[in-house]
Amino acid sequence: MRLDGRCHCGYLSFEAESDPQNVSICHCTDCQTGTGSVFRISVRTPGKSFKMLSGEPTRYVKTTAETGNPRVQTFCPKCGTPIYSTSPGDNPDSYMVRVGTLNQRDQLTAKQQNWFRSARPLGYGTRLDSARREGPCMSPIENMHWIGRRAGCDS
Numbered sequence: 001m002r003l004d005g006r007c008h009c010g011y012l013s014f015e016a017e018s019d020p021q022n023v024s025i026c027h028c029t030d031c032q033t034g035t036g037s038v039f040r041i042s043v044r045t046p047g048k049s050f051k052m053l054s055g056e057p058t059r060y061v062k063t064t065a066e067t068g069n070p071r072v073q074t075f076c077p078k079c080g081t082p083i084y085s086t087s088p089g090d091n092p093d094s095y096m097v098r099v100g101t102l103n104q105r106d107q108l109t110a111k112q113q114n115w116f117r118s119a120r121p122l123g124y125g126t127r128l129d130s131a132r133r134e135g136p137c138m139s140p141i142e143n144m145h146w147i148g149r150r151a152g153c154d155s
């Protein structure tokens with residue numbers, strides 16, 4: 001399916017093509033720190049299909065102790081929104097695009113969870129589907145399993 005998205009301030013925008021089966025949640029500690037949350041949700045897109053439409057993301061390269069592979073993390077230099085990660089060098093095979101930046105995020109569900117052994121209590125047991133139908137706009141502390149915002153709660 002065709003995907004497009006933008007950062008929070010609108011400086012960066014991009015488009016890509018992906019199979020919606022390629023959405024995954026990552027619970028690794030790098031994703032926890034990098035998002036400021038307890039997990040990250042991304043969709044893998046083929047390298048050839050990804051195209052920046054406006055702006056130039058800031059790149060940050062981190063080599064994790066776990067895999068030894070350097071990863072390029074990108075984000076908006078103005079507002080800090082994470083956009084994607086990829087491998088270093090020209091013409092990477094794929095991009096892991098951050099689902100929260102996509103205009104199509106309502107049509108995607110995660111098919112896989114990675115680094116589940118690093119998952120925090122806040123980051124699993126999520127019941128997003130029922131929360132979207134019934135949940136309150138703000139989550140009380142006793143409903144910590146709920147991490148979503150119900151449709152109509154934005155603003």
Ligand SMILES: [Zn+2]
Pocket residue numbers: 007008009010011012076077078079080081
């Ligand atoms: Zn921005």
Ligand SMILES: [Zn+2]
Pocket residue numbers: 026027028029030031032040115
């Ligand atoms: Zn991760």
